[in-house]
Amino acid sequence: SIVASHFKPEFVVNVKETGKIRMVDYSDIHNLKETEIEAARFLHDGGWDASKRYFLVAANQSNKVAVVDAKEGKLAGLVDVGKIPHPGRGANFVHPKYGPVWATGHLGDDPIALIGTDPEKHKDNAWKMVQSLKGQGGGPL
Template sequence: ASIVASHFKPEFVVNIKETGKTLMVDYSDVDALKVTEIGSAPFLHDGGWDASKRYFLVAANNSNKIAVIDAKLGKLAALTEVSRIPHPGRGANFVHPQFGRVWATGHLGDETISLIATDDRRKATAFKQVAQIKGQGGGNLFIKTHPKSNNLWVDTPLNPDPKISQSVAVFDIRNLGAGYKVLPIAEWAGLRDDGA
């Protein structure tokens, strides 16, 4: 699953895949570790921090949920329903024109890209799925952006269609409803589908 370090205290956030539990491991005294157990949803996989670095969002991929762990308070902040088999890698943080700060994940099981609001001051939408956009297809492993970029990059290397698996979809985060542009990376590199 995943292990990340808290930005607030000497503590690791440890996601135990099959159990659906997150352990907050206080290592301030390595001879007497303190462990706090947080229940969430089974099959925790990978995830990433929201923009504030307070909340760790982790995919419970076979439960079709995102567990939101509050690293400052050491508790589950939310368990958010998403689409089929979320696989965020580290996810992507950006400011949505309508919903403010969001964290995005793609999915292995379908073409959906879920946007989860992460501004905890907006109580009505905090840690809820506020929007979905459609990508090229299922098979997504990683989704990325950059604070100085207006692009959201979404791969689909596990899609069975070579045209989809060997390309990347790029969205303009200022206008996600406009769809995406396909970058045929393998074609540009002169690579052929070997059927693998």
């Protein structure tokens, strides 16, 4: 996936099989600058947290979700989740116990992973799977 930062002229580029994320600064279109971030193999697609600062991307064959801090240009976290996290936008909401979370399903499986997304007010829950909900059927196919 390729998404644009909400903070600066920069793209977040997931290089799937390599497990690397590239931050591509396009402020000078004739002299692109890249920063490479190690994450987890088989990065696919993902979505922004509610603040639009953090991009959460499924590394689906690694059973992880990588969290990129688009403001700082670095990896904020690598979250262990269930088997084959869904490579989609996910959903943001405020959980009554864990605060802001990002939710995603798993391909061919029931669980819905909730990942804490507020490192300032809910530091203990940030970039962790705080809850796994039982979904219906075979996951978001």
